[in-house]
Amino acid sequence: xxxxxxxRATVLLAVLAGSPVHAREPVEPRRSEIVRMVRHDCGSCHGxxxxxxxxxxxxxxxxxxxxxxxxxxxxxxxxxxxAMPGWARFLDESEARWVVTRxxxxxxxxxxxxxxxx
Amino acid sequence: xxxxxxVFGAAWLLSMTIGCAATPANSPLRGTGDLGxxxxxxxxxxxxxDTTRRTRLASIAGLGDLSHASAxxxxxxxxAYVFGRDGGLSKVDLxxxxxxxxxxQGGNSIGGAISQDGRLVxxxxxxxxxxxxxxxxxxxxxxxxxxxxxxxxxxxxVVGLADLPGNRFAYALFxxxxxxxxxxxxxxxxxxxxxxxxxxxxxxxLVTPDGRYYLAGLFGEDGVAMIxxxxxxxxxxxxxxxxxxxxxxxxxxxxxxLRGWAVAGRNAYLPAIGRHEVLVVDTDTWQEVRRIAVKxxxxxxxxxPDGRQVWVNFAFPDNSWVQVIDTLSGSISTSLEPGKAVLHxxxxxxxxxxWISSRDDHRVAIYDTASFALLGQLPADSPSGIFxxxxxxxxxx
Numbered sequence: 001x002x003x004x005x006x007x008r009a010t011v012l013l014a015v016l017a018g019s020p021v022h023a024r025e026p027v028e029p030r031r032s033e034i035v036r037m038v039r040h041d042c043g044s045c046h047g048x049x050x051x052x053x054x055x056x057x058x059x060x061x062x063x064x065x066x067x068x069x070x071x072x073x074x075x076x077x078x079x080x081x082x083a084m085p086g087w088a089r090f091l092d093e094s095e096a097r098w099v100v101t102r103x104x105x106x107x108x109x110x111x112x113x114x115x116x117x118x
Numbered sequence: 119x120x121x122x123x124x125v126f127g128a129a130w131l132l133s134m135t136i137g138c139a140a141t142p143a144n145s146p147l148r149g150t151g152d153l154g155x156x157x158x159x160x161x162x163x164x165x166x167x168d169t170t171r172r173t174r175l176a177s178i179a180g181l182g183d184l185s186h187a188s189a190x191x192x193x194x195x196x197x198a199y200v201f202g203r204d205g206g207l208s209k210v211d212l213x214x215x216x217x218x219x220x221x222x223q224g225g226n227s228i229g230g231a232i233s234q235d236g237r238l239v240x241x242x243x244x245x246x247x248x249x250x251x252x253x254x255x256x257x258x259x260x261x262x263x264x265x266x267x268x269x270x271x272x273x274x275x276v277v278g279l280a281d282l283p284g285n286r287f288a289y290a291l292f293x294x295x296x297x298x299x300x301x302x303x304x305x306x307x308x309x310x311x312x313x314x315x316x317x318x319x320x321x322x323x324l325v326t327p328d329g330r331y332y333l334a335g336l337f338g339e340d341g342v343a344m345i346x347x348x349x350x351x352x353x354x355x356x357x358x359x360x361x362x363x364x365x366x367x368x369x370x371x372x373x374x375x376l377r378g379w380a381v382a383g384r385n386a387y388l389p390a391i392g393r394h395e396v397l398v399v400d401t402d403t404w405q406e407v408r409r410i411a412v413k414x415x416x417x418x419x420x421x422x423p424d425g426r427q428v429w430v431n432f433a434f435p436d437n438s439w440v441q442v443i444d445t446l447s448g449s450i451s452t453s454l455e456p457g458k459a460v461l462h463x464x465x466x467x468x469x470x471x472x473w474i475s476s477r478d479d480h481r482v483a484i485y486d487t488a489s490f491a492l493l494g495q496l497p498a499d500s501p502s503g504i505f506x507x508x509x510x511x512x513x514x515x
Contacts (some may be wrong), residue, residue: 036478040477040478040500041372043185044371044372044373044434045372045373047183047186047226048160049183049185049203049204051183051203051226052244052245053203053228053244054228054244054275054277054292054321054373078369083319083321083370085369085370085371086369090435
């Protein structure tokens, strides 16, 4: 088992190493999984529409001017002293970077159940 | 005969009209004691369900953003007041299967409560922070109480709103670390009692089923703030203090929820924060009795109405599981996997069945609580909260 500290350091290094802003689009079905996770699991604090809840809004307006790298590391490592946990167990660095990039542009809507073949 | 036909025709037409308007099931008269609603969070709709026949009676759209939604019931059990994330407050008529009235009362809302006498519906808001009280019939605004704290006029997010006997309400201020008790006997002249420095980041609260104790769970430190509402002059008291024993917390991917369902017999069963445990506290002595290891971060820890079992669901990523605690032995009776992303559960009024929503499998699963047999499943679009009308008669619901 990796120690949490070591895991954090590894992630931090990965974040720093990946600093050229380059967010590769995840391929399906992973892309839809991430969209659903952001909308619903991040959404349990930030709201399904990402307008904020117990956690702050994640809309393009709310994120305007925020450095992408620091947002990526917030997703992966969390923010100590707040309710924001780190998600490095569930998203790798390039996925987190893609999420941040898409949040800043307006996050994709989920394909609603009615639009899916049932 | 020819003279009677128009009369019959008119009577038939009239009965059809009334029949269609009155109930979705086309049965002319019925109670609501075995009815409820299921929130469909992604589509902003609710289903009206019948827990006796285990069927859907109606689907009602147009309730706005229900990504975090909760509901309370009118004291006659006919109307559900649904509080949506976007500040929407919708009064849903279960019998007619339609929205009777709807307002948008805030910017970002988290839930609400109804007064002991059923005349006031109160919403708790994140943005703008505070509570608002409305006439339960007309949804006319009667009181607006901002959760202002500190010296700079900041407003806190409000959590843990609970109705108390005497048309009073208790709630906690997440950002301020305070509990407020508001007397709305005359809603135009609210009486506010503030309890300060109750602890860091209260995340939710509950009132015990007898209306005596208000508990606010703390996120920012290990412990629970408690007020004896029969003796408010004693102030707040810390219970379960330091339950984490200084160990590093596990990440919490979803905030737990507290309500009066936590109490089973003389014990309260509370989710630990950042520990995969349910904490059991004696409500006479307020001492910890035991702690029960569970699969993940508990979100809802709910006693079956008779208190013989406590059912637990979990935060992401353990949210496909539900575990059942045997309250006599304190051990896990069974672990179930009702579906992907279990968000909520609700017992039928006397506890013989439990309904469990599975967001990602788009269904509600119904279990027998004695045999744990799966009795049936109902399709629903990203279902979250399940609220049965029997809540109408319970303090703290």
